[in-house]
Each structure stands twice: as C-alpha cells, then as structure tokens.
Amino acid sequence: MKGRTLLSHAGRNPAKTCGTVNMPVYRASTVIAPSLAEYEGRQDKGLDEMCYGAMGTTTYYALAEAMTRLEHGAGSVITSSGLSACTMAILPFVSAGDHMLVTDSVYGPTRRFCETVLKRFGVETTYYAPGIGADIEKLFRPETRLVFTEAPGSLTFEMEDIPAVAEAARRYGCLTVMDNTWASPLFFRALEKGVDISVQAATKYIGGHSDLVLGVITARTRELYVRLKECMIALGETTSPDDCYLALRGLRSLAVRMRAQQESALTIASWLEKRPEVSRVLYPPLASDPGHALWQRDFTGAGALFGVELKSESAQAVADMVDHYRYFAIGASWGGFESLVTVNRPERSVRPWQGRGTLLRYSIGLEDTEDLISDLEEGFERLGKA
Ligand SMILES: *Cc1c(COP(=O)(O)O)cnc(C)c1O
Secondary structure (H helix, E strand, O other): OOHHHHHHHOOOOHHHOOOOOOOOOOOOOOOOOOOHHHHHHHHHOOOOOOOOHHHOOHHHHHHHHHHHHHHOOOEEEEEOOHHHHHHHOOHHHOOOOOEEEEEOOOOHHHHHHHHHHHHHOOOEEEEEOOOOHHHHHHHOOOOEEEEEEEOOOOOOOOOOOHHHHHHHHHHOOOEEEEEOOOOHHHHOOHHHHOOOEEEEEOOOOOOOOOOOOOEEEEEOOHHHHHHHHHHHHHHOOOOOHHHHHHHHHHHHOHHHHHHHHHHHHHHHHHHHHOOOOEEEEEOOOOOOOOOHHHHHHHOOOOOOEEEEEEOOOOHHHHHHHHHOOOOOEEOOOOOOOOOEEEEEOOOOOOOOOOOOOEEEEEEOOOOOHHHHHHHHHHHHHHHHHO
16 A cells, blocks of 8 residues: 555544544543453553543544554554654653763754753753764763654754664664654655654644644554553543544645645745845755755655745844745744744754854745745845845
C-alpha cells in the first residue's frame, strides 16, 4: 500500500463502527466490564485497547494505528500537544545523572524543558551544532543516554545528517529521538533512517486546519512503545477523543495539502531569493541552501515553512511591511491551510546565531501562489518607503 492509499484507509474499521466511513468520536471515562474476572484482567490492557478513558478511547487507538503505519513503526502514543510529544519522548528514557545531546536548532520550548525540568531532576544537556554529522561522536560520555534531533530546525532551517548522528548514537548505546514535524512522515521516513523515536506536532500538518493541539510519538520497537505508554499512564497524560478525530480527518488530506503547499512554498521562496530586500532564504529545497545536498539525499519532500533574512534591521520598517499584509497573518504555529508570518530571534548555545538583519518565518498555506506573491511584493514597497 502506497502512502496516499494508506492515508485514506488507515485507522478506519466500518465493520465494527456500524458502517460509518470515519471512526466515530468515542467519549468515555468509564468503560464497563462484563464480569469481575474481565475487570481484574485489565491490568495488562490500556497499552493497545480501550479500558479507561484517560488511557485513550477507540478514536485514540485508531489515530495511533494510522500513525504507526505511516511512520513504519511498532507503536504510537498520542499526547496532549506537540511539545508534550517532545518532552514525553525524552522522559521515559533518562534518569538523574544521565546526559543528553540536543541539537542547537531545537524547537525553543523543548530547550526550555531541558534547561528547567530536566536540569532540576539531574539530567544534563549538551547542545551540538546541527551540522556536526558523524563528529557528534566526540560529544558522547559514558552517561549519555539520548540524542534529540530536529531537521531542519523550525526557525533556522539547518539540515542535519540524521543517518550519521543516529548511527553514532547506536554505537554508543544511545537512543535517537527526532522532532520530524517539518517534513512529516510523508517526506522523511525517520525510523528507516536510523531514528528510534519520531515525534510529530500533529498541531501542524497532520491537523492542518489550525483548530487543534496534539502530538504523536512513534517508536521503532515494541519495547520502546511500551516504555512510552507506561510513562504516559504514570503521568496521567491524556488527549481528547474529539482532537484525535480531527487529526484522523486531517490525515486523509495530508498528502494533497502538503504537496500543494510545498509547490507554492518553493515558488515563493525562489521569488524571494531574487528580491533586493532579501539577504538570504533559509529553505533546504533551494539549490542555494547549505543543507540542500543532505535534504536531497534523505528527504522526499519539504514542509512549506522557511526563513527569510531581510537586509533591513529597522523594526519600524519591518512592522510597516508585516502589519499590513492582506493574506499573511501574524501568528505562532504553522502547517495550517492559511499563510502566516512571524519575526524570530533564534536562541543558541554552541555559538550565537550568525544571521544579520531581521529573520522572518513564513508558513505557506493553500491560497493562490500569485496572490501571496502580490501580498509580499506590496509589503516590500512599504518596507522601501519606511
Ligand atoms: C509547534 C512545534 C512543536 C510543538 O507543538 P505544539 O502542539 O504547539 O505544542 C514542536 N516542535 C516543532 C518543530 C514545532 O514547530
């Protein structure tokens, strides 16, 4: 079964849901047992099927199954947000005294988790330059347990050599976790490239409609899956079946949306690259991007999210440009059907971010590409006048 067929069929079971095409929303706290014996036998359940609402209902397990198949993994857990998927992918696998290696371009809130909660519990983090590749081997210590990667980083878009990093981690007996939200499992098969645990902020492309907050973690082995699910149960981490329903619905159109958004993003990024106001566009699918060769080798497509470095350092001029866009709304998150823009200041540990000027981030939605380009063009006129 190819990816698009899988997206149409995974996580559905009309024979068991009165013939409905979609898996219904199963709302539940209590799940009644037919006998005491069955009730008492439930200790072993809650890993793969409905036994109490907080551990997930049938809607949850349908989404988990669809994601497992899409990621080519052994099992998936659904979490309350993309960030909780990042933190929950780490927590079951580290203890006091352990050490982790985390990419310096990691999603900001994941860095905050390492620097606050994990630090307080005695887990130390060292950040590595995203371009490190096989040289990451020099950073492993006897107490290193886990490598957390993200490629490309969602503010600075630096690519990483994921197979080389994962291979080094394996040699040192460490797990590799990857935040794979930008490419999604459609465009990067993380688990096949050596990653042990793949993380998705389903809030982004999987949801696709800017109306839900959800995360997914998929494990390469059953053993890792069980560790994840047990930790979620221990913490009481849970998700709403309504959000699982919306994510399943988002999956049905994931491939067509991502292909359309990718095509539009590449056209717009190429146009931006030629503008005199722009010093560089940070987007691995562009031949000019330093990560292009790695992207071409390992990825089969791209998220429609990229960075633009403007020559202007004037906050007022940039505000004049951004505040009056017709279609690009100012807002966090991305991956929805609507285009967005933000201005960002990347936080770094290995060395300060080398960018000059203003760093913008554009998320390209499903609007007409020409309309978006006119919007950007009019914005540059305002920038020039300021
Ligand atoms: C948005 C995002 C997250 C977190 O997702 P939320 O659902 O907003 O918590 C994690 N990683 C990346 C790369 C993201 O862009």
